[in-house]
Amino acid sequence: MAIDAIALHTTDNVATAVQDLKVGQEATVRINHDVCHIVLQEDIPYGHKFTLKPVRFGEKILKYGEVIGQATKDIGAGYHAHVQNIESLRGRGDLKAKED
């Protein structure tokens, strides 16, 4: 079966698009051997991520079952999850500079 996106771990709150996906589309997401469906609220370019469930400001973003960053705003389900709403927790010399 053709799939639109892959989530890599059952705890992940984002999935990775393996096709260019369009707003309003019901995306087919493979999670291991299971499949779920989610309606997209934005266009999602190939290779980019979208939220599988609502995420609150400051909540950790999980991919591979591991933390890849945190939300910088509330994000609903089916939205593009990228640099505009996720920040890194590592290598943040900018935060360190503010502390100093």
Place this chain on the structure above:
Amino acid sequence: MEFMGYRRANGTVGTRNYVGILSAVVCVNEVVENIVRQVQGTSRFTHHQGCCQTMLDIGIVNRTLTGLGKNPNLHSVIIVSLGCESTDLSAVIEGIRASGKRVEHLVVQETGGATRTTAEGILLAQEMVREASLQQREAFPISKLVMGMKCGSSDTTSGLVPNPAIGVASDLLVDAGGISILGEVTEFIGAEHILASHAANETVAQGILNLVERMEKRAMAVGEDIRGGQPTGGNIKGGLTTIEEKSLGAIAKAGTAPIQAVYEYGIQPSVKGLVVMDSPGREPEILTGLAAAGCNVIVFATGRGAPQGFPFVPVLKITGSRTAVEKMSDHIDMDLSAVIDGGDTIPDAGRRILEELTRIGSGTMTKAEIFGYVNSMDIYMQGPVI
């Protein structure tokens, strides 16, 4: 599994058989280029270091040049120096000679300028290539492969397909008694706890954490968010959002084998199996570090399509991205995009990578070699140019 390689006096095996022409210092790159242009069968190493640096960095130049000279893909070596550099030529030359190969040395200020040195270098290189060309390939077990691993111009497909497939190939090579080297310490940030849990012992685990801490501190010292530098602008366009995400995809190359040791940049492993080497993620510095560590093949995962190769170590390009296969076909050696559609599996893809490495190791040319896109080289420095 076997491959056809070139036997070296110290027990290592070459997958190529070049006469290496190495710059001792940035100031003689032109002479090296002139010699290499005129003599088929030579391969170069030019760089931007070797003078006006801290002694820490000069030490790295010395050991990197020694490691490059000892690389089994070089049959013999000509070192070109200017005569006033900080590089310790006697240490480099003795270090390479200890591996049992012929080393010649040309000093531009003693020979009498670039013209005379170029002419002398061409005549010497012609004679040495003739000598090298007499050597035949012989069959060796794949335990003689030393595989460097790298991913570049990554996108989200890199962590889904080629990196885990390289992890399978690495596990198979390690099981067969070979050596597999993981670098790119920047791309451990956010995933170091996973790598540390693969360490063979507590010392190795601590060594991995220390390398990452040192790299992260160095990046943070400039007072900026590393995003944009890591992940790169291209990574972000490809859908990678944070360094943690990039790292979690990148470390899939390590597979499941225990990590046996941690080395500084450009050091040849003294153990078999999977090892970690300090290096940044940028191509010239890591490819050079892997070559200096003795890699006779390098496997390189890409998402958006990275063209870079190294002068005398073949670099096999692998992708899981259909877009890269279509748009960057002149740079991609292996197309694993069927894994995404479910028509292929990571374990099968990993086995095919190892089979392809035996062919590349036996002389099949990579796309980068055929194109001549092989000049991604420089030495990784810690301190300032002074």
